[in-house]
Amino acid sequence: MWAWDEIGPEGLRFYGKMSASISHEVKNVLAIINENAGLLNDLVMMAERGVAVEPQRLVGIAGTIDKQVRRADLIAKNLNRFAHSADHLQGEVDLAEWVELALALVGRFASNRGIRLEFSPPPATPPVQSAPFFLLNLIWLGLDMAMELAGPDKTVLLQIEVAAGRLGLVYDRLNPLSDNDWDFVTDGHVRSLALLLGANPWQDVKSGRFGFDLPCER
Amino acid sequence: MAEKILLVDDEKDFVEALAERMRARGMDVSTATSAPDALAQTDKESFDAIVLDLAMPEMDGLEALKRFKEKNPQLQVILLTGRATVEKGVQAMKLGALDLLEKPADIETLSRKIKDASARKMVLVNKAAEEKIHDIMINKGW
Numbered sequence: 047m048w049a050w051d052e053i054g055p056e057g058l059r060f061y062g063k064m065s066a067s068i069s070h071e072v073k074n075v076l077a078i079i080n081e082n083a084g085l086l087n088d089l090v091m092m093a094e095r096g097v098a099v100e101p102q103r104l105v106g107i108a109g110t111i112d113k114q115v116r117r118a119d120l121i122a123k124n125l126n127r128f129a130h131s132a133d134h135l136q137g138e139v140d141l142a143e144w145v146e147l148a149l150a151l152v153g154r155f156a157s158n159r160g161i162r163l164e165f166s167p168p169p170a171t172p173p174v175q176s177a178p179f180f181l182l183n184l185i186w187l188g189l190d191m192a193m194e195l196a197g198p199d200k201t202v203l204l205q206i207e208v209a210a211g212r213l214g215l216v217y218d219r220l221n222p223l224s225d226n227d228w229d230f231v232t233d234g235h236v237r238s239l240a241l242l243l244g245a246n247p248w249q250d251v252k253s254g255r256f257g258f259d260l261p262c263e264r
Numbered sequence: 265m266a267e268k269i270l271l272v273d274d275e276k277d278f279v280e281a282l283a284e285r286m287r288a289r290g291m292d293v294s295t296a297t298s299a300p301d302a303l304a305q306t307d308k309e310s311f312d313a314i315v316l317d318l319a320m321p322e323m324d325g326l327e328a329l330k331r332f333k334e335k336n337p338q339l340q341v342i343l344l345t346g347r348a349t350v351e352k353g354v355q356a357m358k359l360g361a362l363d364l365l366e367k368p369a370d371i372e373t374l375s376r377k378i379k380d381a382s383a384r385k386m387v388l389v390n391k392a393a394e395e396k397i398h399d400i401m402i403n404k405g406w
């Protein structure tokens with residue numbers, strides 16, 4: 047039986063961590079738009095004093111603002127999907143889409159740690175019945191651990207393995223450390239989430255990989 | 265004399281726009297998009313104030329602040345952050361930051377803080393020079 051007092055607080059921590067990071071990203075975008083709006087004001091004041099303002103200069107500023115608006119739009123879309131992942135305890139999930147969403151949410155954590163996250167989704171993944179929010183939580187726990195265990199090239203490779211009756215998410219290219227340094231399988235939060243999701247966590251210390259398998263109908 | 269400023273933020277679009285606005289306000293501005301680059305610039309040049317982003321890849325603002333202060337305790341550092349928590353603010357002040365401003369920052373407020381930083385640095389430099397002269401007078405026994 048999975049323990050709510052384990053996954054509940056962990057889920058809230060995860061939600062809080064992602065929300066704080068997203069708000070930080072939004073603030074960065076606003077800061078850039080703010081400075082460029084200020085720059086436009088400065089140029090208007092200069093023009094009023096008779097200083098010539100090159101049209102190309104204005105085109106450049108408009109381009110920067112446009113780029114940041116598109117960035118903010120993407121952040122808002124990801125935030126919206128993330129927030130709605132908690133709408134239902136059970137639902138049909140495309141694992142590849144969920145991994146991509148998780149990567150978009152944790153991008154800043156990775157860049158702050160100097161880690162590159164790589165993911166090439168398979169051409170098609172069968173849908174799985176899962177708890178969408180808690181699946182994202184499990185993907186994050188794996189990413190957090192994988193970033194700590196990343197090898198010398200500071201890259202974590204994510205792969206989806208499709209097999210009959212199961213779908214696996216693999217965190218690859220990690221440091222092949224001793225058994226004591228790895229705890230994906232025995233970590234309390236991972237175990238509770240795995241029980242809730244019917245997932246099977248595994249790790250292969252020697253080859254520097256860990257992951258989890260999800261049951262699927264095909 | 266123009267204040268000599270180093271702006272440090274991993275968001276290139278932010279640094280470039282803010283630098284241009286500060287230059288338009290008569291400041292002498294250099295930029296860096298990473299803490300290691302900023303540290304390298306302070307090895308070569310002296311700045312009246314450093315405006316430093318708190319959250320950056322490679323080395324975060326607090327670690328960079330610590331290194332700046334170790335290298336030169338007189339350096340005046342103003343931190344900019346997208347998420348100012350009380351905990352981080354206290355940590356920054358303990359490490360010797362002059363101030364911590366939240367993004368998006370008002371340019372006039374930031375300019376005022378930079379002028380304060382510049383004046384404060386001048387006081388510290390003058391005080392250090394006076395102490396040095398005093399030491400020489402005492403030790404040389406003229």
